[in-house]
Amino acid sequence: MLSIQDFVKREDLTRFQLDSYNWLIERGLQEVIDEKGALEIDIPDYALELGKIRVGSPRVNESGEGPVPRSPFECRLRNLTYSAPILLEFKQNGESVEVEVGYLPVMLDSNICMLHGLSRQELIESGEDPEDLGGYFIINGTERSLIIVEDLAPNRIVTTKETIAGKDVVVAKVFSVRQGFRSRVTVEKRETAGSGSLFVTFPGIPNRINLTILMKALGMTTDEILDQFDDDAKLEVTLNLELKDMEGAEAFDYLGKRAGAGHAKQYQATRANQVINNFLLPHIGNTEDDRKAKARYLAIMAQKVIDLDLDKREPDDKDHYSNKRLRLAGDLMQELFRVSFNKISRDIKYQLEKQHARHRQVNIKTAVRSNNLTESINYALATGNWTGGRSGVSQVLDRTNHLASIAHRRRVSSLLSRSHPHFEARDLHATQWGRICPNETPEGQNCGLVKNLAVGSVISPEIDEKAVEKYLHEFGV
Structure with a gap:
């Protein structure tokens, strides 16, 4: 028989956010690059393709010193952003060049964080709380958490x-x-x-x-x-x-x-x-x-x-939790990176064509202005203003006490307008049992729209359905 204590010990309360961010580093960023494939540049006999993308180790670009490793503790003290360089492989007419295209904020305790894998004593020596579960960012010295966004399931009638x-x-x-x-x-x-x-x-x-x-x-x-x-x-x-x-x-x-x-x-x-x-x-x-x-x-x-x-079927319940999906940090950051990367892709095209028009040597290293991508991502995380006109996606982490900080990282927010009644959406639904806490929701206009995960809830990752479709097809279903 499982008790809540067993669940808390076995499954980290914020592990889902870390797993989502690790997916972003391992596969999510590469998916965006693969979608783009190549940049169409209006220069004769010049082709520019995009290759592999990787994220380096965390460092801060200090003025006068260049990129220097800085711990999360120092970033908090000195109002710095804890981030790591994004390195993208460009293929100019078949020749590979790796260029730094910007900086990506690093989630604490993720696989690329310098705190990952440290012992309890090493964490204390680094100025960190060994009981802290991570799962948040440090932007300009401020700890910011990404709220879990509740959305209608995509591609579902x-x-x-x-x-x-x-x-x-x-x-x-x-x-x-x-x-x-x-x-x-x-x-x-x-x-x-x-x-x-x-x-x-x-x-x-x-x-x-x-x-x-x-x-x-x-x-x-x-x-x-x-x-x-x-x-x-x-x-x-x-x-x-x-x-x-x-x-x-x-x-x-x-x-x-x-x-x-x-x-x-x-x-x-x-x-x-x-x-x-x-x-x-x-x-x-x-x-x-x-x-x-x-x-x-x-x-x-x-x-x-x-x-x-014709009353041959019942209407679907859009508030049923099988018709909802939760968007975690990795998914939200991938969406932000996609929009930001499209912006710098247009800028790269403009800079390369300008170099050619001025009869200069066309060079991808000088055409990439990495500040554009960095500022675009940092602005969204610092203000909470996300793509698609949404606000409040990123919030200052509640440090009232240890429980408050964990609860904040497990908060679920709906995209519905706060000013409309939305009675059905705010109501407690039977399918939320065991998934969403029935009590913890704010009073006022956010009531029922801002929720919290139940302690025993598990967020399953999205899987590629093609393999399942293939088996169903083979079985004649």
């Missing part, structure tokens, strides 16, 4: 009944996420006068668009569309097909007019391709070969909407 502008609407919604980009796609059934009943909304298209027109624009024929639905749903879909009867090319032109309204016809076709590839269900893919798969996915969403409308 949630079907609900809603009332919009006094009308009952059945909605299937999915947050499609690919490489940090998040696209909200909905399929809804609503009664309209003569323009059909099934509609899709997604970024890049103003207002909603008829489902069957979009499926035809994605390359499906009328028969293929009808084959995606069961007998009960076919009548609804047939009515929509007859109301807006278009062939594939005509449907694609219609989509182009909606996406590129007010622009030249040639641009409209380009815009339609861009919108379909990048904004419509990006997690499925972003090439023309993925379009039929996207149409089938939309059909699944529409089938769920029709089933719910």
